[in-house]
Amino acid sequence: MGLILSIDVGTTNVKAALVDEDGQIVGAAKSVSMKIEGDAPGKAEHDPAKLQAALLEVCRMAIGSRGKEVECLALTSYMFGVMLVDKDDRPLTGISTFLDTTAQSHYPKFLEAIGDADRMYVKTGCPPIFQYPVNRLHHIATKNPGIGKKVAHVLDSKAFIMRVLTGDYFTDYSTANSMGCLDIDGTWDQELIAAVGFDSAQFPRVVNGFSEKVRLKDSICAEFGLKTGTMISAGLYDGAAVAGALTGFEAQVAVGNFGTSGMLRVPTRTPIQDLEGGAIQNCLLKPGTFFTGSGINNCTIASNLLLSILGLELDYLRNKGLSVPGSNGIMTFPYITGERDKIIGNIGTGVVFGLGIASTRDDLARSFLEGVAFSFLFVKQKLDPENKIKEFRLGGGGSANLPWMQIIADVLDLPIRLSQNPEMGIIGAACLARYGEGQDLLACSRRIMQGANVVTPDATHAKIYQEIAGRYFDVRSSLREPLLARQGRT
Numbered sequence: 001m002g003l004i005l006s007i008d009v010g011t012t013n014v015k016a017a018l019v020d021e022d023g024q025i026v027g028a029a030k031s032v033s034m035k036i037e038g039d040a041p042g043k044a045e046h047d048p049a050k051l052q053a054a055l056l057e058v059c060r061m062a063i064g065s066r067g068k069e070v071e072c073l074a075l076t077s078y079m080f081g082v083m084l085v086d087k088d089d090r091p092l093t094g095i096s097t098f099l100d101t102t103a104q105s106h107y108p109k110f111l112e113a114i115g116d117a118d119r120m121y122v123k124t125g126c127p128p129i130f131q132y133p134v135n136r137l138h139h140i141a142t143k144n145p146g147i148g149k150k151v152a153h154v155l156d157s158k159a160f161i162m163r164v165l166t167g168d169y170f171t172d173y174s175t176a177n178s179m180g181c182l183d184i185d186g187t188w189d190q191e192l193i194a195a196v197g198f199d200s201a202q203f204p205r206v207v208n209g210f211s212e213k214v215r216l217k218d219s220i221c222a223e224f225g226l227k228t229g230t231m232i233s234a235g236l237y238d239g240a241a242v243a244g245a246l247t248g249f250e251a252q253v254a255v256g257n258f259g260t261s262g263m264l265r266v267p268t269r270t271p272i273q274d275l276e277g278g279a280i281q282n283c284l285l286k287p288g289t290f291f292t293g294s295g296i297n298n299c300t301i302a303s304n305l306l307l308s309i310l311g312l313e314l315d316y317l318r319n320k321g322l323s324v325p326g327s328n329g330i331m332t333f334p335y336i337t338g339e340r341d342k343i344i345g346n347i348g349t350g351v352v353f354g355l356g357i358a359s360t361r362d363d364l365a366r367s368f369l370e371g372v373a374f375s376f377l378f379v380k381q382k383l384d385p386e387n388k389i390k391e392f393r394l395g396g397g398g399s400a401n402l403p404w405m406q407i408i409a410d411v412l413d414l415p416i417r418l419s420q421n422p423e424m425g426i427i428g429a430a431c432l433a434r435y436g437e438g439q440d441l442l443a444c445s446r447r448i449m450q451g452a453n454v455v456t457p458d459a460t461h462a463k464i465y466q467e468i469a470g471r472y473f474d475v476r477s478s479l480r481e482p483l484l485a486r487q488g489r490t
Contacts, residue, residue: 002071005063005224006430007055008238008423009077009161011036011046011097011260014054016062017423018070019430023245023448029423030061037094042101045094048083052164059224067225072213073165073232074433076241076425079178079295081157082133084140086150093140095157098131098261098297099337103139105487107346110135114195117342118275124192125177125184125271125282125290130338130346131297132180134196141197148197154179158237159204165232167217172209172234174291177284182206184271186287208286209234210437233433238425239263240283240291245428246393246419246449248442249291254389254414256376257425258299258396264379265293266389278342279382294340294379299372300398302334305350306368310361320403323366325410325464330354330363331472332371333479339375344476347483353475369404373411374472380412393417393449395424402455410461411469418453 001021008015017029032054036044063070080098085091096102103110107130111117117128126132133156141148155163156179159171176182181192181203188200207214213231221228235241243255249267256264268290271282283291303317310316335348352367380389392414399405399418409416421427427448435441484490 001434003066003069004072004074004430004433005059005070006074006426006433007059007076008241008425008429009051009055009075009157010034010238010425011078011099014051014058015423015426016058017426018062018066019427021434023427023431023444025421025423025427029426030058032058036097036099038100040102042104044099044101045096046081047094048091048160051095051160055161055164056223063224063226065225068227070226070230072230072433073216074429075158075161075232075235076238076429077157077161077175079175079237079239080131080133082136082179083155083160084147084151085153085155087152089163092147092151095160096133096136100136101337103136104130104338104346106139106142107135109142110138110196113138114192120192121273121275121278123183123189124180125284126180127274127278127281127340128342129278129340131340132178134180134192137198138196148199151198151202153204154198154202155204162214162232165216165220166214168205168214170205170207170214170234172236173206173284173286174209174237174240176204176206178237179203182284184282184284184290186284207234209236210286210432213433233429235429235432236285237283239265239295240285241428241432242395242424243291243428244432244441245424245445246395248445249437250442250445252388252390254293254380254384254392256392256394258394258398260300262296262299262372262376262396262398263293264296264376264383264392265291266383268292272383274382277382279340279379281340293383296372296375296379297337297339297345298334298375301336302350302368302372305336306365310365317365317369318401318403321362322369322403323360323362325461326468327363327367327370328359329356330359330367331475332364332367333476334368334371334375341378344479344483347480347487349483349486351479369407370411373408374469376408377411377469378473389414391415391417393419395419395422397422405455406458409455409457411465413457413462413466415457416455417449418455419449420452
């Protein structure tokens with residue numbers, strides 16, 4: 001078997017590596033950093049020209065002189081990206097990322113435009129939260145009347161990259177789902193899209209990321225030294241690609257990612273709805289298969305902010321002696337960029353509750369780590385009320401902080417199996433391109449996870465957190481009114 005050039009486009013880095021048939025990176029992964037740009041408060045975008053340049057550069061670096069050994073390409077990219085392009089392929093906007101909060105205050109107007117938010121949830125599997133690009137699209141159309149007529153293409157992150165590499169506008173179901181306007185049967189929702197000022201014909205073709213491949217442009221093959229006719233796999237979004245490597249979508253095993261943001265999800269055959277709280281997203285992998293759960297907006301975002309405020313280095317948060325379970329009464333709600341539920345998430349901001357004269361820096365620091373852990377628990381309780389999940393498998397750069405992983409294991413009262421390789425998105429995308437789905441993918445994931453480090457919950461700490469959790473979520477629920485008052489919406 002040949003090698004697969006696997007590409008992982010994230011919000012802060014574009015990475016690529018050659019991957020063999022055993023899911024092992026050949027040589028080393030290459031990376032080019034991407035700057036988040038914005039000329040207004042809350043704006044967080046990628047410059048399309050810079051992203052294209054980074055993509056091509058990292059591919060050249062990863063391939064080197066081994067282009068003729070490359071069997072195909074694999075791609076995974078981030079959720080919640082959106083950009084607008086005119087008929088001449090000229091960008092009308094940057095590529096906004098999930099960090100973009102410019103449309104947060106616009107969200108009530110979006111709800112008025114679509115009418116029945118619960119109906120949107122049932123049709124698309126996407127809870128009505130401000131992060132979905134469909135809200136940003138309505139914000140753009142409201143600020144710029146008539147822009148819809150200038151737009152030829154509405155793209156997610158993958159569709160933009162695929163256009164660069166193949167000359168065609170297409171994406172996969174899972175990445176398209178993150179737009180918030182793809183129905184659970186895999187078709188663009190014409191009614192919803194029209195309500196926000198656009199037309200479903202402007203949206204890209206959607207394909208099965210497990211099985212469909214598209215031919216690269218001849219010019220791209222020549223530039224990278226690839227065989228003419230080399231194909232690229234449509235793949236899945238980044239979190240689902242990680243799941244391909246970690247679990248192969250195994251039953252009763254939750255999969256997560258822990259980086260700037262995070263997630264906790266399990267594969268399901270039917271949607272799971274949380275109409276009251278809107279915390280569960282049914283990400284469509286392909287018609288009839290969902291990756292159900294939620295993302296967590298704020299993981300290392302929260303810790304990076306804390307370190308910045310305190311003027312400390314990361315090693316400080318790797319100190320096993322940070323305070324005690326419960327942080328001596330301090331509760332942090334680390335919703336720096338909002339969160340992904342409709343009660344608190346759409347109006348969320350960072351809140352620290354319970355500071356006292358005896359509070360210490362270590363108490364505050366641990367409370368931030370616990371707050372992120374409770375974000376994972378919040379999703380698990382909604383997703384798995386009968387406690388059928390037996391193990392949580394986690395990848396991502398933040399998972400290297402073992403004391404933090406111990407806190408999460410204790411809060412969830414679940415063993416956490418950690419990936420040994422920080423590039424599980426790259427590896428997972430390659431595995432999906434080579435094996436598709438089913439037993440071959442599952443067998444590959446089991447090989448990859450052999451010998452992985454397992455963090456087991458401390459029974460004493462788990463019991464403490466079980467008692468604290470009820471109070472933590474009671475306080476969380478009570479935050480809605482003051483958060484609304486903060487925005488002048490009481």
